[in-house]
Amino acid sequence: MTFATLVLFPALMAYAAFSDLFTMTISNFVSLALIVIFFALALALAMPIQEIGLHAAAGAMVLLITFFMFARGWIGGGDAKLAAATALWVGFDHLADYSLYAAALGGVLTLFILALRRYPLPPVLLGQTWLARLHQKDNGVPYGIALAVAGLMLYPETAIWASAVAR
Numbered sequence: 001m002t003f004a005t006l007v008l009f010p011a012l013m014a015y016a017a018f019s020d021l022f023t024m025t026i027s028n029f030v031s032l033a034l035i036v037i038f039f040a041l042a043l044a045l046a047m048p049i050q051e052i053g054l055h056a057a058a059g060a061m062v063l064l065i066t067f068f069m070f071a072r073g074w075i076g077g078g079d080a081k082l083a084a085a086t087a088l089w090v091g092f093d094h095l096a097d098y099s100l101y102a103a104a105l106g107g108v109l110t111l112f113i114l115a116l117r118r119y120p121l122p123p124v125l126l127g128q129t130w131l132a133r134l135h136q137k138d139n140g141v142p143y144g145i146a147l148a149v150a151g152l153m154l155y156p157e158t159a160i161w162a163s164a165v166a167r
Contacts, residue, residue: 001044005164008037009089009155013148016082020144022130026078034085035059038160045163051091055159058095059088079143086151094154101150110141 016030042052066080083102090098113134121135133139155161 001041002164002167004037005041005045005160008041009034010152012037013086013151013155016078017142017145017148020078020142020148021134024076024133024139024142026076026082026144028078028081031078031081031085034082035088038085038088041164042160045160045167047159047163051159055088055091058090058092059084062087062095075143076140079147082144082147086147089160090151090154090158093159094157098150098154101153102147105149106141106143106146109143109146113141 012030012034016026019030020026038055039052042055063080063084066075066083069075070077070080086098087095117135117137121132125131134142
């Protein structure tokens with residue numbers, strides 16, 4: 001259980017970040033896997049039911065907020081689902097920090113990409129489809145990178161990590 005707890009969340013977050021970078025999409029599989037694995041590990045690690053419920057409430061609240069943002073066209077659907085699945089893992093204890101980290105990292109990422117888009121892509125890089133897509137001014141920003149990094153930064157402080165390490 002300890003190995004699964006320490007490896008699965010980081011692996012899925014890294015996959016989400018790279019997927020968003022290279023394809024500008026985050027598969028539903030990632031968010032669903034994060035949800036299923038959280039509940040399986042929380043139960044296997046004997047996390048109190050009340051705490052599991054609070055983590056679920058954090059995820060549900062973030063899902064409502066991010067789907068409002070998605071409906072307004074402010075973020076992508078994959079970003080909304082990834083943020084909610086990550087909120088499930090970090091819970092209310094770290095939700096404010098997660099939101100601040102994701103916003104700050106997302107702001108830096110956005111400014112960096114917008115700055116790069118001001119300059120033409122070097123011809124040697126034009127053959128890279130993902131890079132050409134990322135460089136297009138009318139495309140969005142792969143915000144899943146910021147969401148994933150923020151989640152990874154906080155993960156060692158979460159209740160589920162503490163439960164696994166204590167075993």
